[in-house]
Amino acid sequence: MFIELDLQSETPIYAQLVDQIVEGIASGELKRGDPLPSVRRLAEELGINLHTVNKSYNLLKQEGFLQVHRKQGVIVHPDGMPGVTEAFEAKLQRQLRSLAAEAAVRGMTEEAFTEESRSVYRDTITNRGGG
Amino acid sequence: MFIELDLQSETPIYAQLVDQIVEGIASGELKRGDPLPSVRRLAEELGINLHTVNKSYNLLKQEGFLQVHRKQGVIVHPDGMPGVTEAFEAKLQRQLRSLAAEAAVRGMTEEAFTEESRSVYRDTITNRGGG
Amino acid sequence: MFIELDLQSETPIYAQLVDQIVEGIASGELKRGDPLPSVRRLAEELGINLHTVNKSYNLLKQEGFLQVHRKQGVIVHPDGMPGVTEAFEAKLQRQLRSLAAEAAVRGMTEEAFTEESRSVYRDTITNRGGG
Amino acid sequence: MFIELDLQSETPIYAQLVDQIVEGIASGELKRGDPLPSVRRLAEELGINLHTVNKSYNLLKQEGFLQVHRKQGVIVHPDGMPGVTEAFEAKLQRQLRSLAAEAAVRGMTEEAFTEESRSVYRDTITNRGGG
DNA sequence: GTGGTCTAGACCACG
DNA sequence: GTGGTCTAGACCACA
Structure with missing residues (x-):
């Protein structure tokens, strides 16, 4: 993964994670339908708490950037992004x-x-x- | 004063206050050397605690936007602003x-x-x- | 902890605390990355209010002597000290x-x-x- | 007078005044027996409060740096300085x-x-x- | 009157 | 658990 966290930053980790994923989508590194690591795996990779990853994924789901499938796991929303609300x-x-x-x-x-x-x-x- | 706070916002009150004062300086409403209300008065006007105002003033002092002039109280820094650090x-x-x-x-x-x-x-x- | 405060001194408690911590770093008793007690614990140990400890920690953070590491709490800045500004x-x-x-x-x-x-x-x- | 005050400094004015007078003695600009301006005059010159000058003079008198004569006013102590206490x-x-x-x-x-x-x-x- | 300091107790976000 | 924020009320130094 391309994600870099700054544990000293005053920006919460979950927010940094949200930002980085959005930037990944913006740059084209993550495309529609692309899979993201499972909560468990990403948490392990980044050395952070499960809850933190979960919070980020949930926020991104709520905003409409991600989709959570039962079996396929988490993917970038395949039907396009939310637009300027x-x-x-x-x-x-x-x-x-x-x-x-x-x-x-x-x-x-x-x-x-x-x-x-x-x-x-x-x-x-x-x-x-x-x- | 021209300051409007949103006490329900997730942005801390002291940070809103900092922003509003900086915007006041940017707009020219507050000019170099202009006095600001005392912490107690502003706190009363805004219906918040004096420590909250104090925190904002102190942050702005550290950044070089405000000066605490003995006797004159708090004023906009008369010698110009900090520049792009x-x-x-x-x-x-x-x-x-x-x-x-x-x-x-x-x-x-x-x-x-x-x-x-x-x-x-x-x-x-x-x-x-x-x- | 090695900290001794004089609560009767005219030097503010938070300033004494700042001094003592800096002296601790200077003497090598506190090394880069070393953890410091939480604000609550240190406040209790010293018999002072947690806000007073907090103020000291914040000052030292601003100066670049300490870092607030998410999860690890407060530590001596691991990347070296600020230098002669x-x-x-x-x-x-x-x-x-x-x-x-x-x-x-x-x-x-x-x-x-x-x-x-x-x-x-x-x-x-x-x-x-x-x- | 050679005295320069910084009204923005966090050092109290009376303390700055004490410092400056001591520095004046150290540099030889003020010699034993030399007169200092009256409280009233110095306060006026510096644009500060009478009480402030008074406080400085009193501190310097207590320390043994100055002498206060009924009619001659305030002078640098003619009998030499206090020594290292x-x-x-x-x-x-x-x-x-x-x-x-x-x-x-x-x-x-x-x-x-x-x-x-x-x-x-x-x-x-x-x-x-x-x- | 001012700002500075300290205490006390509370709630919250974060992890 | 942690630090961050806010409130409340108090005393003090300064001018």
Whole structure:
């Protein structure tokens, strides 16, 4: 697996795991219908608690990114991704507002902030070839 | 004060307060040297505990946004803001990466994401005072 | 634990605690990656409030001396210590200047002051564990 | 006067004032019997409260650095300075220990720390010609 | 009046 | 179990 966790981070492990899986889907490393490791295996691989993996998978299932089959286990949702919901739009704006405000106060221009966003978006989509 | 808190939010109150003050500085509503309410007054105004306000003020002081002036109380740092530190750059990229990945997965294009960032940045530095 | 607090001192308890932990690291009694007691346990051991311990731990975390490892609790930072920052250099000079001035006025020679510094430095890094 | 206060510092103003006067004596700028401004005048010059200056003067009088005459006002003690008391020795060691420990942890060698002390002592005694 | 410190007790998220 | 957050109420140093 391509997942790297930072156990010192203040970001909860389950949230890091969610992020990494979403990034895996964004980069194309994980495609529709692709299988994910079982809860037990992934927990063992990463050296973390079963409950933690379970929480991440459940969140991703609720959001519509993953599907849980009885026997096939966990797979990336085969029918496509959820789309831009109101909830996501709200979250996006809220977090961007916080970042933009601090960036502006620290002297980052609109152009610099915008280009940073663009650059990160591109990296996220493409920068996964090493895995 | 212009501060609005969501006491039900999962975002800690002190963090919301930090964000709102930074946004106040970004929008120009708070200028260099401007005084902020005392911890007690702001706490009373917002209906929260003074320690919560204190925590926010202290974080902003550490970051270099605020100064605690003996006698004058807490003021916006008069000598300019901290600038884009490595720590901020790292935080910015980390959070943008997470947002960009989810945006991409949900079908948001690079252009849409970039323009959203630009738009939010603009709103942040202008959309105050008119409300 | 090796920590001794003077609850009557005008030096805040949390600051004494910070000092003692740093001295513990300096003396080698605390090594990289070593675990520290939980805030609750240490607070109980020392007969102080857990928030006071928490404040000390947080300060040391910010400075880069400690790490909060998810699950392992608080540990001495395993990747080495922060190094001589500008902030520390400034603090060092400011405090030394004050001490040196009073020492000089009281008739302490440069040699005496310098040797006192050397002697204290040596004691600090060796005078533990044997006690 | 040669006194510069930092109203943003976490060091109390009265303590800064004490330090500066002691440094003035150490550097020779203030000699035995030299007059100091009246409480009222110095407070006005520095733009601080009467009580603050008073507190500083009283502390310096208690320590034996200053003398207060009925009519002549405040002067540097004409009969020489107090000498190295036990109390000062204790304070010196306590503060040096704290500084030395942090210096050691940050990788400063004994030689570097010792030379820093020597250098600061020298500056304190001589570096006052500009006033 | 201010901010700084300390205590006490509570709930929560995390793992 | 852990640390993180919040509340409540208290005392103190400072100016």
